[in-house]
Amino acid sequence: xxxxxxxxxxxxxxxxxxxxxxxxxxxxxxxxxxxxxxxxxxxxxxxxxxxxxxxxxxxxxxxxxxxxxxxxxxxxxxxxxxxxxxxxxxxxxxxxxxxxxxxxxxxxxxxxxxxxxxxxxxxxxxxxxxxxxxxxxxxxxxxxxxxxxxxxxxxxxxxxxxxxxxxxxxxxxxxxxxxxxxxxxxxxxxxxxxxxxxxxxxxxxxxxxxxxxxxxxxxxxxxxxxxxxxxxxxxxxxxxxxxxxxxxxxxxxxxxxxxxxxxxxxxxxxxxxxxxxxxxxxxxxxxxxxxxxxxxxxxxxxxxxxxxxxxxxxxxxxxxxxxxxxxxxxxxxxxxxxxxxxxxxxxxxxxxxxxxxxxxxxxxxxxxxxxxxxxxxxxxxxxxxxxxxxxxxxxxxxxx
Ligand code: CTP
Numbered sequence: 097x098x099x100x101x102x103x104x105x106x107x108x109x110x111x112x113x114x115x116x117x118x119x120x121x122x123x124x125x126x127x128x129x130x131x132x133x134x135x136x137x138x139x140x141x142x143x144x145x146x147x148x149x150x151x152x153x154x155x156x157x158x159x160x161x162x163x164x165x166x167x168x169x170x171x172x173x174x175x176x177x178x179x180x181x182x183x184x185x186x187x188x189x190x191x192x193x194x195x196x197x198x199x200x201x202x203x204x205x206x207x208x209x210x211x212x213x214x215x216x217x218x219x220x221x222x223x224x225x226x227x228x229x230x231x232x233x234x235x236x237x238x239x240x241x242x243x244x245x246x247x248x249x250x251x252x253x254x255x256x257x258x259x260x261x262x263x264x265x266x267x268x269x270x271x272x273x274x275x276x277x278x279x280x281x282x283x284x285x286x287x288x289x290x291x292x293x294x295x296x297x298x299x300x301x302x303x304x305x306x307x308x309x310x311x312x313x314x315x316x317x318x319x320x321x322x323x324x325x326x327x328x329x330x331x332x333x334x335x336x337x338x339x340x341x342x343x344x345x346x347x348x349x350x351x352x353x354x355x356x357x358x359x360x361x362x363x364x365x366x367x368x369x370x371x372x373x374x375x376x377x378x379x380x381x382x383x384x385x386x387x388x389x390x391x392x393x394x395x396x397x398x399x400x401x402x403x404x405x406x407x408x409x410x411x412x413x414x415x416x417x418x419x420x421x422x423x424x425x426x427x428x429x430x431x432x433x434x435x436x437x438x439x440x441x442x443x444x445x446x447x448x449x450x451x452x453x454x455x456x457x458x459x460x461x462x463x464x465x466x467x468x469x470x471x472x473x474x475x476x477x478x479x480x481x482x483x484x485x486x487x488x489x490x491x492x493x494x495x496x
Contacts, residue, residue, distance in 0.1 A: 099126040100179035100276050103210070105203035106146070108136030110253035111185040111219035111262040116141075118184050119149060121269035131155070132174060132202040134190070155202045171202065175210035180275045183207070185219035185262050188230050195233035213275035217245040217268045222258030245271045245339070263339075270339035274321040277489070280496040282323035285363045287356065288316040289372035289405075291331035293349045297397055298383040307373035308461045309333030311425070311484050315369055316341045318488035322496075324367075329355045331372060349375050349402040356409045360418055367495055369423045370406050378402050406443040421495065426450040436470050447471045449491060469494065 102122055106115045115131075122129055131146040133156040143154040153162045155170050162170045164177075175181070183190055183203060190203055194216075199208040207214070216237060224230060225247060234244055245268050250261030262268075290312020294304035309330055316328040317338035327342045329352055337343045346352045352372060360366060377399035389395075406424055413420035424445045426436035429452070436450035451467045466481040469491065479490045 099273075100128070101177050102127045102129050102180045102182060102272055103132055103174050103178040103206055103212070104129055105132045105181065105183040105186075105190070105206060106137045106141075107134050107183065107185060107187045107190045107203060108140055109185040109187050109219040109262070112137060112140050114217070114219070114262050114265060114268070115184045116145070116149065117265035118182075118268045118272075119146075121265050122272065125269065125273060127272070128152070130174060130177065132171075132206050134201045134203050137203075155206070158200070158202060158205065171199075171205035171209050174202075174206045175212070178206070178210050178212040180215060180272050181206060181210045181212045182215035182217070182268070182272050184215075184217045184268055186216045188218075188220050188224045188227075191216065191218060191230055191233050191237070195236045214242045215245060215268070215271050215275065216242055217263055217271075218247050218260075219262035220247075220260050221252055221254050222256070222260045225260040243271050243275065264336075266336050267339040270317065270321075274339070277318070277321040279323035280493055281319055284324045284495075285327075285366050286316075286319040286324040286492075286495075287327045287329065287359050287366060287368045288312050288319065289329045289352060289356070289368070289370050289374075290316065291333040291335075292373045293331045293347065293352050293375045295348055295375050295378035295402075296382045297379050298385065298387045300386050303375060303377070303379070303399075304332070305373035305375055307331070307333075309335050310461070310463065311465060311487070312369075312371035313338060314484035314488040315371055315491065318485055318492055319369075322489075322492055327359055329359075329372075348378065349405060350378075353403060353405045353408055356405065357412055360409060360413050360416065360420065363418070365419045366413070367421045367423070368406075368409065369491070371425050372405075373427065374402070374405055376402055404443065406445070410444040421446050423491070423495070424448045428452060433468070433470065433476070436468075437474070440470060440472055445472075447494070467491075 129150050130152045131154045138156050143156045146154045164173045193204045194207045199205045245263045248261050291309030292305040292307040294302045296302045313335045316326050320326045320340045329344045344355050380398040380400050422445045426448050428435050436448050440448050448470050449467045465484050465487045467479050469477045
């Protein structure tokens with residue numbers, strides 16, 4: 097299924113290779129891509145490469161009109177075709193041109209003509225990036241609705257380190273994908289918990305829950321796509337932080353509780369989505385030295401119950417007079433609906449998302465899920481098996 101049309105404008109930075117990495121991410125996510133190249137970009141990578149990898153015409157010469165099957169001239173045709181227009185990488189030169197309305201190459205021509213959502217990923221030397229002229233131009237683009245994917249600190253082509261290294265291909269692809277979703281959560285503060293919490297037994301061993309964190313990360317990513325201010329509090333997982341999401345790493349259940357309380361203290365109005373697989377028990381005592389085998393074939397650890405984090409933060413918010421909307425997950429192996437319904441009441445949830453963790457085609461570790469949303473009034477809505485990002489959208493649009 098094609099998600100949308102993206103025109104990638106490419107300019108002549110050493111980070112030009114990134115445009116091809118972003119293309120690869122966009123293709124995997126179902127986007128159709130066309131390239132527009134400046135003269136100088138063409139000298140770094142041949143247009144043949146961009147054409148072969150997209151199966152689409154490349155706009156690389158302002159004096160030559162492409163036959164695109166419509167009556168428009170090329171830059172207008174590209175401009176109208178795009179759902180999103182993104183400049184990757186963006187040199188200081190193109191930033192300044194676009195901010196001033198100069199249109200004298202394929203990239204700046206499409207930039208000026210298009211009414212599509214716009215994204216720009218700068219890449220340049222630190223002094224150039226921090227130059228007030230470039231910062232002014234970027235601020236102007238932001239004020240005009242451009243989404244700027246800020247560069248990172250890193251190795252620069254001039255053999256120095258500093259700010260100016262182009263953002264990661266995943267972040268740029270996230271920024272582009274985010275343009276396809278409505279701003280339903282604009283102005284809202286969303287905290288998502290994800291992954292497993294883990295409880296140390298000794299310095300080398302710990303007890304944890306089965307969770308890849310993928311559902312929670314998809315929720316954080318989508319909440320940001322939908323315009324929310326997002327904090328992701330996560331246990332140990334091997335996942336990249338989504339673009340624009342503030343990430344806090346924690347280990348134990350009590351660490352997660354502490355991190356959540358801090359977020360509640362900071363904001364007056366918060367939506368908290370508890371997608372984390374929280375360890376219900378912790379060893380009574382964490383040994384400071386590695387426990388040695390006793391040689392009797394047995395190993396015994398006493399466990400105590402951890403707090404119910406959702407119940408605790410509900411109480412905490414109430415004691416501070418803060419508004420808190422809570423959404424829970426119910427991971428069940430049996431009596432799915434009955435167990436999930438009990439949890440809504442006990443934990444003070446607005447609704448609960450129930451999934452059957454026995455199935456191996458969804459849930460743990462999978463990119464897919466199938467869930468039932470159960471509301472306080474007993475209403476139930478089944479979301480058929482789909483990608484976790486789509487499930488996340490379905491959950492979040494119920495919170496606008
Ligand atoms: N949860 C929590 N604190 C805990 C355990 C779970 O806040 N100590 C949250 C989870 O993040 C989830 C919801 O409560 O959103 C339900 O979690 P689940 O593991 O299904 O249920 P439990 O409350 O642990 O109950 P049980 O183990 O008896 O099913």
